[in-house]
Amino acid sequence: MPSSDNATHIVRVPRQERTQMAAILIVEDDMLICELAGMMISDWGHDVILAGDADEALSVIKSARLVDLLFTDIYLKAAIFGGCKLAQQAVRLRPNLPVIYTTGNSITEALKAQFVAGSRFVRKPYAAAQLQGFITDALPS
Amino acid sequence: MTDLAASDIVETVPSALIILDRNLCITSANRAFYQTFRTSRSETEGCLIYDLGNRQWDIPSLRTLLESIIPHRASVEGFEVEHDFPIIGQRTMLVNARKIFRAGDHDGFILLAIEDVSEERVARKESKRNSLLVQSIVDTIRDPLVVLESDMTIVTASQAFLTMFGITQAETHGRRVAELGQHQWDVPALRHVMEKVLPENKPFENFEIEEDFPGLGRRVFNLNARKVSQPGNHAHRMLLVFEDITDRKQRERDAVSLSNEVSHRIKNNLQLIVGLIAYEARWTAKPCVQGYQAMQARIGAIAQLYDLISQSSHGQSVAVDDYLREIAKTITTSLLGESSRIEITVQAEPLEIDPERAVPFGLLVNELTTNAIKHAFPEGHGTVIVSVALVDNQMELTVADDGVGMRDELPVKRPENRGADYVAIFVRQLGGVVAPPSKGGIGTTVRISLPLILALPEADSHLVV
Numbered sequence: 001m002p003s004s005d006n007a008t009h010i011v012r013v014p015r016q017e018r019t020q021m022a023a024i025l026i027v028e029d030d031m032l033i034c035e036l037a038g039m040m041i042s043d044w045g046h047d048v049i050l051a052g053d054a055d056e057a058l059s060v061i062k063s064a065r066l067v068d069l070l071f072t073d074i075y076l077k078a079a080i081f082g083g084c085k086l087a088q089q090a091v092r093l094r095p096n097l098p099v100i101y102t103t104g105n106s107i108t109e110a111l112k113a114q115f116v117a118g119s120r121f122v123r124k125p126y127a128a129a130q131l132q133g134f135i136t137d138a139l140p141s
Numbered sequence: 142m143t144d145l146a147a148s149d150i151v152e153t154v155p156s157a158l159i160i161l162d163r164n165l166c167i168t169s170a171n172r173a174f175y176q177t178f179r180t181s182r183s184e185t186e187g188c189l190i191y192d193l194g195n196r197q198w199d200i201p202s203l204r205t206l207l208e209s210i211i212p213h214r215a216s217v218e219g220f221e222v223e224h225d226f227p228i229i230g231q232r233t234m235l236v237n238a239r240k241i242f243r244a245g246d247h248d249g250f251i252l253l254a255i256e257d258v259s260e261e262r263v264a265r266k267e268s269k270r271n272s273l274l275v276q277s278i279v280d281t282i283r284d285p286l287v288v289l290e291s292d293m294t295i296v297t298a299s300q301a302f303l304t305m306f307g308i309t310q311a312e313t314h315g316r317r318v319a320e321l322g323q324h325q326w327d328v329p330a331l332r333h334v335m336e337k338v339l340p341e342n343k344p345f346e347n348f349e350i351e352e353d354f355p356g357l358g359r360r361v362f363n364l365n366a367r368k369v370s371q372p373g374n375h376a377h378r379m380l381l382v383f384e385d386i387t388d389r390k391q392r393e394r395d396a397v398s399l400s401n402e403v404s405h406r407i408k409n410n411l412q413l414i415v416g417l418i419a420y421e422a423r424w425t426a427k428p429c430v431q432g433y434q435a436m437q438a439r440i441g442a443i444a445q446l447y448d449l450i451s452q453s454s455h456g457q458s459v460a461v462d463d464y465l466r467e468i469a470k471t472i473t474t475s476l477l478g479e480s481s482r483i484e485i486t487v488q489a490e491p492l493e494i495d496p497e498r499a500v501p502f503g504l505l506v507n508e509l510t511t512n513a514i515k516h517a518f519p520e521g522h523g524t525v526i527v528s529v530a531l532v533d534n535q536m537e538l539t540v541a542d543d544g545v546g547m548r549d550e551l552p553v554k555r556p557e558n559r560g561a562d563y564v565a566i567f568v569r570q571l572g573g574v575v576a577p578p579s580k581g582g583i584g585t586t587v588r589i590s591l592p593l594i595l596a597l598p599e600a601d602s603h604l605v606v
Binding site: 037040103104 | 404411419423437441448451
């Protein structure tokens with residue numbers, strides 16, 4: 001098991017029995033939005049891990065916990081592109097981790113350039129059905 | 142032979158020559174003199190110089206030369222005489238005088254060579270005035286500027302340039318812009334555009350450089366350059382202007398970050414509302430769930446319409462064509478997805494709508510298009526055409542699909558008819574009229590006429606054709 005402090009090592013998650021449901025890490029600085037998103041997602045049968053900022057999320061990524069998808073807000077408190085940086089670090093540690101970004105702000109080309117390869121973007125405010133569609137598409141079948 | 146040659150020379154020199162005896166009477170003059178002063182040999186020879194041509198040569202400064210200076214000196218060169226001659230007008234003459242003595246003649250003669258330098262003097266004055274004017278214009282321009290030679294070295298820098306960068310004119314002269322300060326201007330991209338200004342006559346504008354400048358701090362400069370040509374001179378020079386846009390840039394950045402902040406908060410609050418509706422839906426009886434879902438989608442649509450309005454807004458109005466394309470793109474991504482075989486096409490004339498009405502207009506398009514997608518294509522493929530055209534001075538919005546078509550209207554209020562209710566509300570709000578459905582044909586076509594009223598009365602003129 002690699003040290004969780006060593007950021008250059010890829011975190012290896014022990015193989016677990018996969019069911020239909022997935023473990024989804026939700027990163028959102030507004031805790032009420034975070035809780036409500038968590039509730040929607042768990043209603044569809046997934047496990048949710050809630051994080052209020054990038055550091056909290058990174059400690060989950062660095063741990064051995066199962067994470068099948070990262071759903072992160074881009075604008076995390078003081079960090080304007082906090083979600084982008086987090087996803088880049090997360091993918092370095094867990095290659096092929098599906099990422100869905102969200103923000104209410106407009107998406108510029110400069111921002112898009114920071115997105116990790118193969119990631120998706122859902123605009124705020126997102127409806128439950130919309131998010132469900134994005135998550136279904138992002139998870140490996 | 143020698144005498145002949147001398148007279149030939151005298152006759153051919155371009156300067157007017159006259160020879161005076163000791164009494165200042167003209168003994169002879171050359172052709173150039175007669176031509177320049179429009180006189181003749183008979184009028185001239187033997188005449189006292191002051192009496193010549195109605196005493197027009199009785200000039201105080203000439204008297205000084207002939208009576209006070211010449212007697213004491215063998216020669217005088219470059220004596221300037223400025224006089225308003227009655228026939229030939231204001232003239233500036235350059236007079237060279239030389240005393241000539243012949244053998245056995247003690248009194249001698251005076252040879253006067255008179256050169257008309259009037260035009261040269263006028264040109265010189267003009268040029269001096271121009272250069273003063275240019276320099277004062279250059280110095281009053283608040284933006285620092287430099288004039289460069291074709292080899293990119295500095296010919297001159299404006300006072301504003303010298304003040305801003307704390308250097309002297311001497312320190313700039315002959316140096317390249319790239320060598321100034323701490324080589325902040327030594328940027329390959331700038332060099333590239335500057336090299337094209339003279340050979341290709343390609344001016345550039347708005348070349349932005351953000352750097353730390355000693356004594357100035359972090360600054361943003363906007364550089365503009367163009368070729369300047371001097372009349373009669375084949376060498377071209379370049380005018381390079383440095384506009385300090387630091388404050389403007391900061392204001393723009395502040396405005397963007399404020400609008401991002403506001404947008405972030407609004408969207409988060411809307412997300413909260415959508416989340417709460419989704420939460421309520423969990424405890425709601427199944428037949429009502431669809432209504433809760435539609436509500437979430439409509440809140441999303443309103444939020445997106447605000448973004449689209451700010452993107453398509455041209456100051457006071459919103460470009461309908463851009464706006465429709467953005468709405469279509471949003472519906473495609475949120476409802477259809479990449480693999481969908483349902484396509485939304487936009488055909489729009491370049492019309493504009495006031496921001497006040499842009500939201501209900503967007504909601505109307507959203508409702509009609511969403512209805513078409515939801516009900517017209519049970520097979521999962523087809524096309525929805527959203528078009529806007531100017532018809533009889535009204536804006537006509539058409540949403541047409543090539544789907545299964547509408548079944549007969551049902552008098553009973555059913556949940557799925559709420560879309561039609563919303564359409565009616567939005568049309569009423571926009572002051573429009575729904576055209577009666579046309580019978581026959583493929584699919585469903587909804588045609589709505591909307592008045593072209595804009596918030597600004599002067600904006601009407603460019604809409605009415």
